Amino acid sequence: MVFAQRGYEATSVEEIAEQAGISKPIVYEHFGGKEGLYAVIVDREVEHIVGRIVEAISSGSPRERLERAALAFLTYVKERPGGFAVLLRDAPASKRSGEMPALMYDLADRVGAIFTDQFRKAGFDAKAAPIYAHALVGMVAFVGQWWTESRKPPPVESVASHLAALAWMGLRHLPRRPVLLATGGRRA
Numbered sequence: 292m293v294f295a296q297r298g299y300e301a302t303s304v305e306e307i308a309e310q311a312g313i314s315k316p317i318v319y320e321h322f323g324g325k326e327g328l329y330a331v332i333v334d335r336e337v338e339h340i341v342g343r344i345v346e347a348i349s350s351g352s353p354r355e356r357l358e359r360a361a362l363a364f365l366t367y368v369k370e371r372p373g374g375f376a377v378l379l380r381d382a383p384a385s386k387r388s389g390e391m392p393a394l395m396y397d398l399a400d401r402v403g404a405i406f407t408d409q410f411r412k413a414g415f416d417a418k419a420a421p422i423y424a425h426a427l428v429g430m431v432a433f434v435g436q437w438w439t440e441s442r443k444p445p446p447v448e449s450v451a452s453h454l455a456a457l458a459w460m461g462l463r464h465l466p467r468r469p470v471l472l473a474t475g476g477r478r479a
Contacts, residue, residue: 294329294376295373295377298380299325299380304319333378339371340363340378340398347362353462357455357459358451361451362451368438369447379432399428405424406423407420
């Protein structure tokens with residue numbers, strides 16, 4: 292996948308066509324150009340990873356759901372390194388959000404929608420769910436990136452267990468209304 296290897300900006304329609312064994316006009320006819328093809332690839336990858344996460348958290352205890360979600364994400368990273376690279380790499384100028392790659396931000400928004408429902412059911416402020424969704428997706432995504440760049444990475448199951456343990460210890464003791472202790476606040 293040329294986008295995974297070179298990034299959006301550095302990839303040309305010529306390279307895409309050559310690697311696919313087709314002509315440039317076919318790329319334009321089917322996708323309208325490079326940006327259209329990129330959008331299709333990104334949509335496919337986001338739907339794939341969201342589907343895996345939704346399936347992973349569909350049953351079990353809260354801790355089991357968290358563990359399975361981390362494992363699902365890291366297994367995706369292992370099995371689809373090209374797709375993960377596209378999600379982490381540069382997006383077209385029209386898709387950039389500024390900070391974290393826009394595609395990971397979009398993924399965190401999708402996970403946030405799942406969290407909102409779970410927060411509401413557990414009696415937490417549902418408006419805070421996106422904070423936790425973005426934190427967890429960011430944590431797992433950056434660990435996933437580290438894992439892909441490691442010379443001898445540990446098994447994804449081991450990495451997922453460490454991530455889940457870290458997240459679980461925080462979520463398990465999550466106060467209903469957190470306050471900053473450093474500013475003189477008291478635990479709720």
